[in-house]
Amino acid sequence: xxxxxxxxxxxxxxxxxxxxxxxxxxxxxxxxxxxxxxxxxxxxxxxxxxxxxxxxxxxxxxxxxxxxxxxxxxxxxxxxxxxxxxxxxxxxxxxxxxxxxxxxxxxxxxxxxxxxxxxxxxxxxxxxxxxxxxxxxxxxxxxxxxxxxxxxxxxxxxxxxxxxxxxxxxxxxxxxxxxxxxxxxxxxxxxxxxxxxxxxxxxxxxxxxxxxxxxxxxxxxxxxxxxxxxxxxxxxxxxxxxxxxxxxxxxxxxxxxxxxxxxxxxxxxxxxxxxxxxxxxxxxxxxxxxxxxxxxxxxxxxxxxxxxxxxxxxxxxxxxxxxxxxxxxxxxxxxxxxxxxxxxxxxxxxxxxxxxxxxxxxxxxxxxxxxxxxxxxxxxxxxxxxxxxxxxxxxxxx
Amino acid sequence: xxxxxxxxxxxxxxxxxxxxxxxxxxxxxxxxxxxxxxxxxxxxxxxxxxxxxxxxxxxxxxxxxxxxxxxxxxxxxx
Numbered sequence: 001x002x003x004x005x006x007x008x009x010x011x012x013x014x015x016x017x018x019x020x021x022x023x024x025x026x027x028x029x030x031x032x033x034x035x036x037x038x039x040x041x042x043x044x045x046x047x048x049x050x051x052x053x054x055x056x057x058x059x060x061x062x063x064x065x066x067x068x069x070x071x072x073x074x075x076x077x078x079x080x081x082x083x084x085x086x087x088x089x090x091x092x093x094x095x096x097x098x099x100x101x102x103x104x105x106x107x108x109x110x111x112x113x114x115x116x117x118x119x120x121x122x123x124x125x126x127x128x129x130x131x132x133x134x135x136x137x138x139x140x141x142x143x144x145x146x147x148x149x150x151x152x153x154x155x156x157x158x159x160x161x162x163x164x165x166x167x168x169x170x171x172x173x174x175x176x177x178x179x180x181x182x183x184x185x186x187x188x189x190x191x192x193x194x195x196x197x198x199x200x201x202x203x204x205x206x207x208x209x210x211x212x213x214x215x216x217x218x219x220x221x222x223x224x225x226x227x228x229x230x231x232x233x234x235x236x237x238x239x240x241x242x243x244x245x246x247x248x249x250x251x252x253x254x255x256x257x258x259x260x261x262x263x264x265x266x267x268x269x270x271x272x273x274x275x276x277x278x279x280x281x282x283x284x285x286x287x288x289x290x291x292x293x294x295x296x297x298x299x300x301x302x303x304x305x306x307x308x309x310x311x312x313x314x315x316x317x318x319x320x321x322x323x324x325x326x327x328x329x330x331x332x333x334x335x336x337x338x339x340x341x342x343x344x345x346x347x348x349x350x351x352x353x354x355x356x357x358x359x360x361x362x363x364x365x366x367x368x369x370x371x372x373x374x375x376x377x378x379x380x381x382x383x384x385x386x387x388x389x390x391x392x393x394x395x396x397x398x
Numbered sequence: 399x400x401x402x403x404x405x406x407x408x409x410x411x412x413x414x415x416x417x418x419x420x421x422x423x424x425x426x427x428x429x430x431x432x433x434x435x436x437x438x439x440x441x442x443x444x445x446x447x448x449x450x451x452x453x454x455x456x457x458x459x460x461x462x463x464x465x466x467x468x469x470x471x472x473x474x475x476x
Contacts (some may be wrong), residue, residue, distance in 0.1 A: 052415070121437045298476075
């Protein structure tokens with residue numbers, strides 16, 4: 001990655017329908033889910049927040065705070081991370097696509113039924129997209145940059161890239177990054193259904209010939225990124241390294257990807273250049289793979305453009321996790337690091353019969369996890385609006 | 399003096415401000431003793447209006463400091 005400092009991953013946290021923590025996510029990636037959307041049923045924020053804070057935050061902020069707590073704890077705890085006494089060198093960069101939209105919908109119904117005077121005075125700080133990042137910075141008293149990135153379903157990936165650059169360029173020593181989403185509700189679900197993006201069978205089947213769209217999930221995923229020098233100085237356990245990142249726009253259509261995959265391919269190419277790697281160095285692709293007809297076709301063409309007909313193994317987490325929109329890139333980055341830790345590539349859940357229309361040469365991991373010697377991984381995310389984001393993550397100490 | 403009004407104000411304060419019922423005395427100051435902020439005070443007044451089925455005037459609400467003030471404001475409207 002361009003910049004003067006290497007950027008390492010020292011902590012992981014996630015909260016999804018499968019539960020809280022990295023073990024729950026890893027188990028989830030290895031088993032097919034039950035059909036249907038994947039909200040975080042029975043969500044209880046009280047282990048992480050007091051009741052007053054819970055009343056005044058959207059669920060997406062609560063999930064982000066929980067994931068951030070888990071990641072910081074995984075990295076050794078907030079006290080350890082700010083032991084250098086430089087909270088102004090610790091930052092937060094989170095991604096979200098739809099932020100407090102559920103609170104907005106509920107409050108709109110209150111207003112419609114009972115008038116302006118019954119709208120919560122907290123509605124604005126609850127719905128604003130930066131609410132989750134702000135809550136995390138307050139929680140840890142981290143006073144460096146605190147920002148929110150929103151590029152639809154590529155938000156999480158772009159957030160991690162932005163966070164890594166804050167470290168690579170010497171602005172921060174530590175950044176809590178990731179993504180959060182809690183929009184599996186009401187009008188958002190109806191809108192996705194009516195645009196024919198949701199799976200009628202309730203299964204996300206990336207790259208399968210029978211794929212019919214995605215299922216919607218809620219969740220948050222967080223990573224603690226640190227400068228390699230300060231992480232080593234404190235004796236941190238290093239899980240992985242952020243080797244490169246890139247961002248491009250299709251400049252084509254608000255929902256449809258460029259059919260030839262050229263915009264996504266350019267992003268993959270730039271990310272590999274940022275990492276100073278050749279396509280042949282890549283040991284795994286963690287695809288966006290949403291299970292939509294056009295999206296998977298375009299992504300397969302992008303992969304073929306960069307890797308030819310002999311690329312590395314390809315997996316997609318969404319067959320297991322469902323689509324967490326703005327958190328998906330972060331959740332998948334966590335999945336990539338877990339893949340390195342466990343030396344296994346989880347299969348594409350829901351994939352039984354690869355679509356013959358896909359560009360040739362995709363080595364899709366299916367059926368069962370594939371034993372793997374960790375190497376650089378390309379993780380891609382694409383969002384409505386034509387946003388493309390790619391990260392290159394490498395194993396620790398490579 | 400209606401204890402019912404005090405009990406309603408107390409239950410609203412317990413819910414909105416997340417304080418223990420015994421902390422909510424007539425003399426308790428919402429900001430100094432019960433941790434209210436400008437926004438939670440607005441939320442509290444909304445809860446009291448709902449619970450007591452009254453519409454409290456904005457200028458009266460702005461002068462509320464204690465639980466007693468809130469109770470008197472409600473009693474003046476019912």
